[in-house]
Amino acid sequence: MRNTLLLLLLLAAAVATISGCKQSSKAPSGGNVTSTPAAKQVTIAFLPKSKGNAYFVSCAKGAQKAADELGDKLIVDGPTDPDPARQNEIVENWITLGVDVIAASCENKEGISTALRKAEARGIKVVTYDADALPDARSFFVNQATPQGIGCALMDEAARLCESNGEFAVITGSLTAENQTEWRKFVEERRAAAYPNMKCVAVEACDDLKDKAQSETTALLSTYPDLKLILSTTSLGVPGAAEAIKQAGKTGAVKNIGLGLPDENKRYVHDGVTQSVILWKTADLGYLTIYAADALARGTLKAGDKTFKAGSLGEFEIQGDNIMLGKPFTFNQDNIDQFDF
Amino acid sequence: MNTDKHGFKKNLLRHETVLFAVLVVEWIFFDAIGHNFGTYDNTCDILRHSCEIGLLALAMTPVILTGGIDLSVGSLLGLCAILFGKFWRDAGMPIPVAAACTIGVGALAGGLNASLIAWLRLPPLIVTLGTFSLFRGLAEAITHGVDTFTDFPASFLFLGQERWFGIPAQALVFIAAVIFFWLLVHRTTFGRSFRAIGFSPEGAHYAGIPVGRRVAMVYVLAGIVSAIAAIIYTARLGQAKADAGTGYELFAITAVVLGGTSIFGGVGSVHGTLLGVAAIAVLHSGIAHALLPGEMAGMLTGVLLILALAGSALPKMISGLRARKSAPRLAKQIP
Numbered sequence: 001m002r003n004t005l006l007l008l009l010l011l012a013a014a015v016a017t018i019s020g021c022k023q024s025s026k027a028p029s030g031g032n033v034t035s036t037p038a039a040k041q042v043t044i045a046f047l048p049k050s051k052g053n054a055y056f057v058s059c060a061k062g063a064q065k066a067a068d069e070l071g072d073k074l075i076v077d078g079p080t081d082p083d084p085a086r087q088n089e090i091v092e093n094w095i096t097l098g099v100d101v102i103a104a105s106c107e108n109k110e111g112i113s114t115a116l117r118k119a120e121a122r123g124i125k126v127v128t129y130d131a132d133a134l135p136d137a138r139s140f141f142v143n144q145a146t147p148q149g150i151g152c153a154l155m156d157e158a159a160r161l162c163e164s165n166g167e168f169a170v171i172t173g174s175l176t177a178e179n180q181t182e183w184r185k186f187v188e189e190r191r192a193a194a195y196p197n198m199k200c201v202a203v204e205a206c207d208d209l210k211d212k213a214q215s216e217t218t219a220l221l222s223t224y225p226d227l228k229l230i231l232s233t234t235s236l237g238v239p240g241a242a243e244a245i246k247q248a249g250k251t252g253a254v255k256n257i258g259l260g261l262p263d264e265n266k267r268y269v270h271d272g273v274t275q276s277v278i279l280w281k282t283a284d285l286g287y288l289t290i291y292a293a294d295a296l297a298r299g300t301l302k303a304g305d306k307t308f309k310a311g312s313l314g315e316f317e318i319q320g321d322n323i324m325l326g327k328p329f330t331f332n333q334d335n336i337d338q339f340d341f
Numbered sequence: 342m343n344t345d346k347h348g349f350k351k352n353l354l355r356h357e358t359v360l361f362a363v364l365v366v367e368w369i370f371f372d373a374i375g376h377n378f379g380t381y382d383n384t385c386d387i388l389r390h391s392c393e394i395g396l397l398a399l400a401m402t403p404v405i406l407t408g409g410i411d412l413s414v415g416s417l418l419g420l421c422a423i424l425f426g427k428f429w430r431d432a433g434m435p436i437p438v439a440a441a442c443t444i445g446v447g448a449l450a451g452g453l454n455a456s457l458i459a460w461l462r463l464p465p466l467i468v469t470l471g472t473f474s475l476f477r478g479l480a481e482a483i484t485h486g487v488d489t490f491t492d493f494p495a496s497f498l499f500l501g502q503e504r505w506f507g508i509p510a511q512a513l514v515f516i517a518a519v520i521f522f523w524l525l526v527h528r529t530t531f532g533r534s535f536r537a538i539g540f541s542p543e544g545a546h547y548a549g550i551p552v553g554r555r556v557a558m559v560y561v562l563a564g565i566v567s568a569i570a571a572i573i574y575t576a577r578l579g580q581a582k583a584d585a586g587t588g589y590e591l592f593a594i595t596a597v598v599l600g601g602t603s604i605f606g607g608v609g610s611v612h613g614t615l616l617g618v619a620a621i622a623v624l625h626s627g628i629a630h631a632l633l634p635g636e637m638a639g640m641l642t643g644v645l646l647i648l649a650l651a652g653s654a655l656p657k658m659i660s661g662l663r664a665r666k667s668a669p670r671l672a673k674q675i676p
Contacts, residue, residue, distance in 0.1 A: 051635065077629070080636045082587050085578055089390050093629035096383040097376055110491035111580035114502065 042297045043073045044290060045094045047087060047104040049131065051078035054263060055282055056105070058341035059130070062286030063103075069311055070294050075099065084108050091115040095122055101293040104138075105130035113137035125296045129289040135321065139296055139303065142289045143322040144280045147179070150259065151186020153328040155195065157276050158231050161255045165197035166228035169220045171241055171258070173208045173234035183233045183259075201227065206237050213240025221248050232258030238277060242268035262331045262339040269336050277331040282341055284313060285325055292323055356601035356653035360616045363649055367620060371627030378630040385509050389501070389577060391622035392511045393418065393570040393586065395615075397593035398600075399522045400566035402614045403559040405597050406526065406535040408542070408606025409458065409465035411560060414567045414593060416476035417450050418586030421571030423480050426490025426581035436497045444568045450476060451564015455557035465560075473590070480583040490581040501576025511573045518566065523611045535559065539606025596621055599646050601653065620645060 046063050048056030060076045067074035075094070079086035087107055092115055094102055102119055106112045106128060116126050116137040126133075129142035158168055170187070173180045184203065191198055201224050206213035217230055221244065230241040238258040242265070245254050256274045268274040291310035295301035301308060308316045308323055317324045331339060372379035397414045404411045421443050428439035450472070457468045500510045526532035534555050537545040546552045570589075575581045600617030602609025624645060625638045 075632060077635050080639070082584060083589075084580075084582055084584050084587070085574065088578055089625075090629065090635070092386050092390070093383075093626060096380060096386055097630055097632075108489070108578075108580055108582060110489060111578040111582070114498070114577075114579035118502070 041071060041073055042101060042294050043075065043099045044101045044103060044293045044297070045075045045077070045091075045097075045099040046286070046290070047090060047102065048076070048078040049087075049105050049107045051080050054341040055261065056130075058282040058339075059105075059286035059289075062281075062283030062288075063290045064286075065283070066287040066290035066294075066311060070290070072290070072294055074290065079107070084111055087112050088115040091119060095119050095124060099124060100297045101125040101127065103127045103129055103142075103289045103293045104133065106133045107131070109133055125293070127289060127293050127296060129285060139321065140292055140301070140318075141322050142285065142292055142325065143319075144285050144325045145328050146324070147182040148186045149326075150183050150278070150328055151188075152190045153278050153330070154183070154231055154233070154257065154259070155187045155190035157257050157278060157330060158229050158255075159191075159195045159198060161257065161275055162198060162228045164195050167199050167201045167224060167226050168229040168231055169202040169204065169224065169227055170200060171204055171206050171213050171216060171230060171232040171234065171237035173206065173237070175203075175205045180233050187231070187233070206232075206234065206240060208234055208236055210236045210240040210243075213237040214244045217241040217244035218248065221245070221250060221254065227254055229255040229257065232256075232260070234258070235260040235264070238274060239264050239268060242273040246271065246273045261341055262336050263341060265331070266336055269331070269333055272333075275332065277336070278328050279331065280325055281329050281339075287311070287313060288316060288323065288325060356649070357610065357613045357616060359652045360599070360601065360613065360620060360649050363645065363652070364616060364620045364623065367623050367627065371623065371631060375627055375630030376632075378627055383626060383630065385504065385512075387622050387626045388512045388515070389509045390626070391618055392509075392515050392577075393574045394589055394592045394596065395515055395618040395622075396518055396566050396570040396573070397563075397589055398596040398614050398618050399518050399611065400559075400563040401593045401597045402522065402600075402602055402609060402611055403526055403532075403535050404465075404563055405594075405602050405604060406539050406606055406609050407556055407559055408539040409556065409559070410469060410594070410604075411454065411465065411563045412469040412590050413450075413454060413472035413476055414563055414570075415586040415589035415591075416473045416480070417447065417564060417567040418571045418574060418589060419583055420450070420476040420480040421447050421568040422575050422581040422585040423484050423488075423490065423583055425572055425575055427483065429493070430490055436494065440572050443572060444565055447564040447566075447568025447571070448561055449564070451561040451567070452557075454564065455560035458560060459553040459557040477583070477587075480585075484583045488583075490575075491579060493575070493579060498576055498579055501573055501578070511577065514569065514573060518569070519611070519615060526611050531555065531558070536607050536609075539603075539608070592621070595642060595646065599649055601649075620649070 044067060046060060048059065050056065064074055077090050084107060088111060091102060091112065095118060102124055104112065104116065113134040116133050120126055126138040127140045127142060128138045130144060132141045162168065170184060172184060191200065202220060204216040204220065206216055213236060217240065220227060232238045232241055238260040241256050245251060245256055251273050257276045259279060260277045261279065262277060265274050265277045288310045292301060292308060303321065305318050308318055310316060377383060401411060424446055425439055425443040428434045428442050429436060454469055454472055457463050458465050503510055505513065526535065534545065534550045537548065537550055538552055538555060542552050574585055596617035597614050598604055599620060600613030602613060621642055624641055628635065628638050
């Protein structure tokens with residue numbers, strides 16, 4: 001036992017010596033001998049909310065494409081377990097690793113902001129994408145969609161399919177969730193302003209359950225025989241409503257649209273049950289994020305800029321410190337097979 | 342002289358020594374392939390990141406020594422974290438009072454485990470599986486799963502994020518806990534009684550050890566330590582949420598078992614646990630600094646566990662074989 005204790009002490013001493021001798025150096029492979037700072041390779045660390053999630057996998061694909069174009073080094077790592085501290089640990093590891101920029105999608109806004117602020121204090125630039133941190137913990141947020149953009153896109157698509165008149169119903173995740181309420185508000189605002197002949201007859205909550213969305217839709221279909229369209233503001237609502245419409249034999253007669261991921265709706269879109277699924281191009285989100293991160297590190301993107309040019313995607317508008325990805329994208333029968341998330 | 346030599350050889354083959362060697366190899370390996378791995382900054386980060394799991398593993402060691410298990414520590418960490426937030430934000434208590442109350446809650450929660458296990462004689466696995474769900478469920482119910490506590494004062498966040506004379510502040514708490522548990526397990530009659538209970542509760546009872554009280558003690562201690570870990574966790578993240586510490590119980594148990602403590606009780610050491618925690622923490626940090634995919638950490642922890650256990654079982658097996666070989670000769674000599 002004494003000997004083991006002695007060994008422990010030795011270890012501590014060894015660690016202290018090794019650590020003491022070494023000074024942190026900057027950027028793992030950014031040390032390419034180049035004289036102009038602009039030509040220096042930038043090391044960008046890209047943090048998804050969770051690593052295996054198909055949504056973030058496709059974000060990372062776009063990110064990699066951008067990094068290849070820019071000649072930057074991209075590190076992608078994210079939590080594989082539900083521990084909320086994991087994102088912080090990953091960021092802190094990147095700080096000691098000495099990356100140049102961190103691009104993060106934040107699971108816990110307040111929690112991760114502590115780590116991101118620490119990164120900024122060490123001279124590492126921070127951008128967020130998909131889910132923002134606290135504003136003081138990052139320079140820019142790459143905003144994939146505003147509530148207004150989402151609300152308008154949904155309502156415009158509904159009106160297009162219904163030729164701007166008739167009854168429709170809304171399936172929402174829950175009646176209290178903040179983002180859902182916001183989106184519904186803009187759907188209604190857009191309807192009142194642009195499509196007065198359309199009427200929203202009901203708003204039902206599906207508690208973010210596919211089964212509940214299905215049973216609610218079945219009830220809606222029998223209660224309102226003139227219903228022309230179901231609009232879901234939650235991703236699980238779209239396939240749930242589709243299943244109900246299909247089983248009621250109303251495929252095509254009652255249109256079905258909503259926010260969602262292409263993959264879980266492909267089948268229904270091909271069967272003609274679901275007409276459109278609305279979201280943003282996740283690969284573009286990753287692509288734009290990396291371009292912004294790179295520009296921030298090189299000093300070409302600064303606070304106060306009004307526009308930003310990202311490679312092959314062209315110009316993007318900047319509102320305050322939000323870089324706007326722009327209008328949501330509509331997935332339909334013609335294009336849905338090109339997407340894989 | 343002869344006995345000294347024997348003692349040295351025995352120590353060389355001890356599980357802790359094998360694990361220590363593994364740890365040194367790990368360190369040298371990651372220092373070679375990783376970037377900025379062996380720096381002082383990163384050493385501090387490793388300490389900071391492993392503090393909560395380290396505390397839980399320390400408290401888990403006596404629990405497992407008595408032949409028990411506590412699956413509820415991670416959930417209790419979550420419950421204590423949000424209660425700490427509640428005490429501070431909603432009840433308006435100053436941080437030290439809120440911390441003291443949180444530790445009180447930890448002791449009570451540990452007491453619940455203790456009374457069910459020690460006095461109702463229910464199996465620890467079942468009891469703590471129940472409280473594992475109960476504590477997490479309470480945490481989620483109190484916050485409705487969405488409420489989070491944040492904006493703690495900087496003086497409190499110091500505990501989780503800053504250094505005090507060059508040492509991460511929470512490491513000092515951890516070192517104090519290491520000393521406490523080492524003395525408890527290795528230098529007091531309590532420690533000996535934990536092992537005795539782990540070997541045979543009936544035997545310990547007939548030897549005059551108050552088995553119920555001693556078993557209760559280790560679970561209450563685990564509760565208290567979970568609460569302390571919760572406070573450090575909150576300070577490190579600057580946020581308390583109901584899902585804090587999810588899965589930490591398994592990390593802690595892994596570290597204890599890796600450290601050579603028998604899951605059946607009776608055998609084990611605090612310094613072994615410490616080495617177990619260090620081996621896992623170094624692995625996690627090393628993988629990140631070598632830019633290897635993070636999911637390798639889980640896989641390599643498994644490999645490490647198997648290697649370390651096999652490594653220390655091998656010499657025993659060899660000496661067992663030798664003993665069997667020499668046995669017939671001995672038998673011949675006797676008549």
